[in-house]
Amino acid sequence: MTSKQFFASSIGKKITMGLTGFFLISFLIVHCAINAMIFFNDGGQTFNHWGHFMGSNLIIRTAEIGLFVFLLIHIIQGLLLWKQNRTARPVKYIVTKPNENSKWYSRSMGLLGTLILIFLILHLYHFWTPSRFGGIADVHSLEETTLTDYNNQPVHDLFKEMLLVFQNNLLVVVIYVLGVISLCWHLLHGFQSAFQTFGLNHKKYTPLIKLLGVGYSIIICLLFAMMPIAIYLHWIG
């Protein structure tokens, strides 16, 4: 079997989704941990320190390329699967009661993923483009978040960017919270699903994995959601 055949097969596609998804899950841990530094409420010092590290470390920057590639694969593959799966049932049922046999979010990964994608575009526009290109090509207006000094080096003041984005902007906060909620449902299914895809289904361990998945999804998403809320409510800043 060639690798092309593998990736074209139904299980190959599934494994691709699982692998890329798993990578994104581990990325979220890092992302969430570093962002949670804002809760030190030290004017963004710790947060910016780590933000700078992430933005300047060669290894991390290389990994970032991988992240985008994986993200793209996850999105494209996901959309292709969604389309293919829809055509597998050309005539729909008139009556269905899917909630009697499965969780709605497990059936709505495409929809949740699309919502997350919309949110992600806004999110990248808010934070990623200024930190990457702001100083360089003026892709994003950084008039107000100029560079700040850190260890005698000029760094992007991403903390300030957060304040700017969230502090007086209820709509953005709401969109973020909704985005994070979509993410939470997506993860609730995706986390344990990835293990199933890799062939890990065990009487003893699967319940643990499922529990871990629920814990992970809730903690990560709660932390993420708290960030815009805390800033909006001036708990931080």
Place this chain on the structure above:
Amino acid sequence: MAFDSKIPKGEMNEKWNDYKGHVKLVNPANKRKLEVIVVGTGLAGASAAASLGEMGYKVKAFCFQDSPRRAHSIAAQGGINAAKNYQNDGDSVFRLFYDTVKGGDYRSREANVHRLAEVSTSIIDQCVAQGVPFAREYGGLLSNRSFGGTQVQRTFYAAGQTGQQLLLGAYSALERQVALGNVTMYARHEMQDVVMIEDRARGIIARNLVTGELEKHFGHAVLLCSGGYGNVFYLSTNAMGSNVTAAWKAHKKGAFFGNPCFTQIHPTCIPVSGDYQSKLTLMSESLRNDGRIWVPKNKGENRKPVDIPEEERDYYLERRYPAFGNLVPRDVASRASKERCDEGYGVGTTKLAVYLDFADAILRYGKIEAGKMGDHSATEEALIKLGKDVVKEKYGNLFAMYEKITGENPYDMPMRIYPAVHYVMGGLWVDYELQTTVKGLYALGEANFSEHGANRLGASALMQGLADGYFVIPYTLGNYLADEIRTASISTDHPAFIDAEKAVNDRIQTLMNIKGKQTVESFHKRLGLIMWDKCGMARNEKGLNEAIAQIQALKKEFWSDVRIPGEVNGMNPELDKAGRVADFIELGELMCKDALVRNESCGGHFREEYQTEDGEAKRDDENFSFVSAWEYMGESDWKLNKEELKFEIVKPTQRSYK
């Protein structure tokens, strides 16, 4: 017409070996040129088609279901016998042979039964190699259970789904041959007739049930593996589609019909609940290992079974047959239930049921479990709970099935059971080679008048079906086909095919054009009632004569007033059913005729005139030690031929289970 059972000469235990040593062979190059048609894909058909495909024959297999995996062999629950003696309890080929001949009430052919016992061990080997997941012990070796009152543990099983697992094994072997191109599978096809050229079977006419088209198929030989005809009774444990059509068409083309009246009525089935009932469901015989069968001692008892005190219960099997108790063979147990119900002691709303009670077993197992835990002061409640767990592990799936159908919980309330038609020992008469009286036409499995004589033992049907398909026909068919290598494939444009197709088409048109007022189903029900009442568990001369007259009248009515809606060209289940019911009606008449001439009681055939003083079957070896082989002469006209049965080894004795 002369007919010869072709039993090989020599010692009983050498006959089959000897036969195999001298049988004609077909060389591999010639096998590729020989075409074989297999009708039916149950255990016999699937195993035969697969084995013949493996050998290199060009096989065409037909089934009326949507896939060969659906054949009704799949529903067999209990297990499959084999003389492996893995339990070191004294089993042997001879014992299996002996038990089967005796269990069949001395109405089977010894040589065939001996061969069956011989190949039984290879069946288990073959199935295990195919990946059939039989039950195993902790050491990883195969597990056995005792079944049907035998004194040795020789039954191999896969929970309560042995038939399913064996059939899926044969089905997978068949599908492998389909993939390899050796077998062509025709699902949703029903055989409509055998095509005869000169004195040989040369093919079939089949109807594609999806398009309604008639198809002509040539074969150097035709194998009928189409199962039994229990559905002649309308209500039976058979599948809804199980039918006699293939066998009946063969019969009308010259194949003798053997022992048609030998029907097995299984004692433990879920009773009928109303006149809408479409089929009956078997509760495995294994339940009788632990359940006790009883009826109230008082007529018209209306209390709940649990409220009836011990002294007011009649454990009639234990009373009548102290040696075997609840484990008496099927025919004996069935008749005993009927006797109690006929006397007015039946239970349930219809009063046609008896109790199968697990309360004692639950308590007994509870005590054993408590003992294992060293708890000698457990309350009865605790014991019952422990016991229920044990019973659940042993029979959980059966109990669940019972509850699903009746809505009653058998852990707390005794099951209600009643006998139901389950299997037919009768079928197309075949010789030692499984060839019918028509050259090139073979019958395998339940479709033939089998090795079971007048009564089949539990876990023997699966054994016979697979023996015929895997280990008998691959040898015996070669003996015929070796002489056919010079016969080139005959074009289906041959006049014999055209005529046969036309006859089938004419019959279909006739049926469609009746446009009467009564449904096919209603005729089938009426036929079933006649058969059950007069040719069922007990038969008598007067009833049988009445039945014959009633069936003849029913036949007339059917052919003048049946209503078949829909079209010929397309899927039309009513038309399919009509063809089957028309054949059942004719068969019903023959069954009654057969029962009428057999002036004795043996196995499943109980003639009320021939019983001992205490109501047991009275066999007449002097006058009836033969196989009735009925020859079709014309409408309602049959000639009885007799194949004398000679017992060299197992001398007939009175079966006694007292």
Place this chain on the structure above:
Amino acid sequence: MEHYKMNLTLKVWRQKNNQSEGSLETYQVKDISSEMSFLEMFDVLNEQLILTGDLPIAFDHDCREGICGMCSMHINGRAHGPWTSNTTCQLHMRAFKDGDTIVVEPWRSKAFPVIKDLMVDRSAFDRVIQAGGFISVNTGNAVDANCLPIDKKNADDAFMAASCIGCGACVATCVNSSAMLFVSAKVSQLALLPQGAPERESRVLNMVAQMDKENFGNCTNTYACEAECPKGISVANIARMNKEYLHASLNTES
């Protein structure tokens, strides 16, 4: 158990053949006993239709004891109806009450085209088995059955997987019409047994390739298949097949 009678409204999918369009038709049935099976209720309806000059409803069924896998209705939005671990033929009318409306549709999947009314063509399953759902052992090749001890747990798991009846409820119920549960049950059964080892890799690769060819959808682990499977086949089998497939893919030389 109290028995009762009921009157029902049935909305049943009627479709002449594969080519024609279908639609839901409404029928009334009266005095249906709670003790009847669902298919017996259909028998009553069909008798009624025949006698009033209508065409009876075509539906697949055979053993009526929940083992052949032939019955296949989507009843009130669920494969095999409202009971779990159950086939349509074993569904009984006490699941419904007087005055209920019951909507009955055929299995819906591109891989299972409608033949007529509620009958569908599931031959795709046979072709998947042909691709590798067997152990290549010709009749007569077998060694003594007890030559090969098999770990009881593996034997039991293989049996559980092998209890699949091939009804297609997994496909019918899956939001993606995926056949993973069916295919994985056979792959698992044979992967768990030592007899299946020689063909272990080619089997999973070929069966999955055939499954994909048959237009089934992709599995997204919703586990609806397991919930609706009449025989309770576990999705652990799907995980096992994924693993087998990955392993086989990495191991092949081309």
